[in-house]
Amino acid sequence: MDDKNYSRRDFMAMAGVGGLVFASGLPGCASTGAGGQGDFSFVQLTDIHWGYGNPKVNPDTRGTLTKALAAVNAMEQKPDFVVFTGDLTQTTDDPKVRRQRLREFQDMSRSLNVPVRYFAGEHDASLDRGEAYLEVFGAQLNYTFEHKGILFIVLDNVSDPAPILGAKQIAWLKDDLTKQRADQPIVVLTHRPLFSMYPQWDWATRDGQQAIDLLMPFKNVTVFYGHVHHEHHHNTGHIQHHASKAVMFPLSPVGSMANKTQLPWEAAQPYKGLGWRSVRATSSGGSQHMREHDIG
Amino acid sequence: MLLKRRQLAGALLCTAAGGATAFYVHAPAVAAGTADAPARRLSVQARKFDFAPKEIRVTKGERVTIVLTSPDFVHGFSVPDFNVRADGIPGKTIEVTFIADKAGKFIFLCDNFCGEDHDKMTGWLIVTET
Ligand SMILES: [Cu+2]
Numbered sequence: 001m002d003d004k005n006y007s008r009r010d011f012m013a014m015a016g017v018g019g020l021v022f023a024s025g026l027p028g029c030a031s032t033g034a035g036g037q038g039d040f041s042f043v044q045l046t047d048i049h050w051g052y053g054n055p056k057v058n059p060d061t062r063g064t065l066t067k068a069l070a071a072v073n074a075m076e077q078k079p080d081f082v083v084f085t086g087d088l089t090q091t092t093d094d095p096k097v098r099r100q101r102l103r104e105f106q107d108m109s110r111s112l113n114v115p116v117r118y119f120a121g122e123h124d125a126s127l128d129r130g131e132a133y134l135e136v137f138g139a140q141l142n143y144t145f146e147h148k149g150i151l152f153i154v155l156d157n158v159s160d161p162a163p164i165l166g167a168k169q170i171a172w173l174k175d176d177l178t179k180q181r182a183d184q185p186i187v188v189l190t191h192r193p194l195f196s197m198y199p200q201w202d203w204a205t206r207d208g209q210q211a212i213d214l215l216m217p218f219k220n221v222t223v224f225y226g227h228v229h230h231e232h233h234h235n236t237g238h239i240q241h242h243a244s245k246a247v248m249f250p251l252s253p254v255g256s257m258a259n260k261t262q263l264p265w266e267a268a269q270p271y272k273g274l275g276w277r278s279v280r281a282t283s284s285g286g287s288q289h290m291r292e293h294d295i296g
Numbered sequence: 297m298l299l300k301r302r303q304l305a306g307a308l309l310c311t312a313a314g315g316a317t318a319f320y321v322h323a324p325a326v327a328a329g330t331a332d333a334p335a336r337r338l339s340v341q342a343r344k345f346d347f348a349p350k351e352i353r354v355t356k357g358e359r360v361t362i363v364l365t366s367p368d369f370v371h372g373f374s375v376p377d378f379n380v381r382a383d384g385i386p387g388k389t390i391e392v393t394f395i396a397d398k399a400g401k402f403i404f405l406c407d408n409f410c411g412e413d414h415d416k417m418t419g420w421l422i423v424t425e426t
Contacts (some may be wrong), residue, residue: 201403
């Protein structure tokens with residue numbers, strides 16, 4: 001795949017989505033003074049579910065991740081970083097197996113030739129409040145970092161059994177945002193949708209609206225998330241929310257069936273519905289684009 | 297199938313064990329749908345990784361109280377289409393009351409991540425016109 005050319009038309013053609021609400025979405029960094037400037041891209045890989053084992057849905061679990069990692073490594077324009085947006089592993093009730101899966105996934109991900117950031121999904125962190133995840137990755141469950149003028153905020157809506165951010169984290173977010181200028185471009189990275197996408201399938205963050213309300217005064221806010229295992233785009237006011245395809249298995253599109261369903265493997269179209277995303281941000285404040293990549 | 301039956305607030309309540317998939321409640325007609333009408337009490341047990349019963353049938357307009365037990369985890373009981381949810385607390389009985397004011401088939405689910413087969417913890421609330 002030609003990764004040089006992230007045009008809006010390309011993306012529209014690939015995604016098959018008209019009337020894009022996000023074409024001007026990812027904030028540029030022209031207005032920010034601090035930090036390095038310049039065009040850059042990053043890659044979102046999500047829902048790896050290492051340890052997943054239903055061959056009717058994906059008979060090539062190891063190969064699928066390997067293919068995705070190789071495709072990222074082969075990008076002509078190297079991304080500045082890759083971020084894994086949660087559900088690195090398939091959940092297990094066995095704490096030992098959980099750690100083993102996290103370590104195996106971590107080893108696999110080390111084949112990437114660019115810097116990597118991680119955070120947890122509910123499969124990794126809900127059953128032990130992130131204990132195993134923190135042990136293996138040694139990082140925080142929620143954190144911020146700045147890259148070329150964009151403030152990235154990682155929100156944790158997975159380390160409580162309930163799909164919540166929690167009062168403590170919301171206070172942390174509020175405190176952090178009060179230090180930011182109103183024109184600070186912000187990218188939020190999180191696992192579950194912050195908005196109430198479809199609580200019938202547990203696709204929501206119960207107190208996510210509080211985070212959205214705190215982010216609302218900022219002009220340039222884009223949220224990238226996973227969890228729903230298919231591409232989805234939604235706006236809450238001017239804030240854009242973009243779900244990426246999963247690496248390991250696809251789920252039925254929102255509300256398309258009575259029950260949330262893992263879509264069966266199609267031998268004629270292996271890896272159908274699986275993918276990852278690259279995002280390009282430009283310092284000119286002009287075009288910023290997402291591109292959805294298939295696996296296979 | 298083993299069914300334990302007991303009378304509760306005028307409603308015949310069946311607590312199903314061992315693979316029961318549905319229960320039906322036969323209660324005397326009451327002034328349904330009003331805030332002070334006595335609620336129909338329906339027992340629901342949440343446990344890893346299932347609900348008993350998996351299907352709840354009520355009539356449109358009925359005031360319904362879900363009597364929730366959850367012996368092994370703080371499972372959620374959520375009916376998003378009615379904006380109803382509760383946490384089941386092991387060792388306690390939790391009640392949540394709502395009016396089934398629209399007919400149809402509505403999913404209910406555990407919305408607290410409880411383990412390997414958490415995603416299987418769903419059931420259906422069926423609200424019939426009559
Ligand atoms: Cu549960």
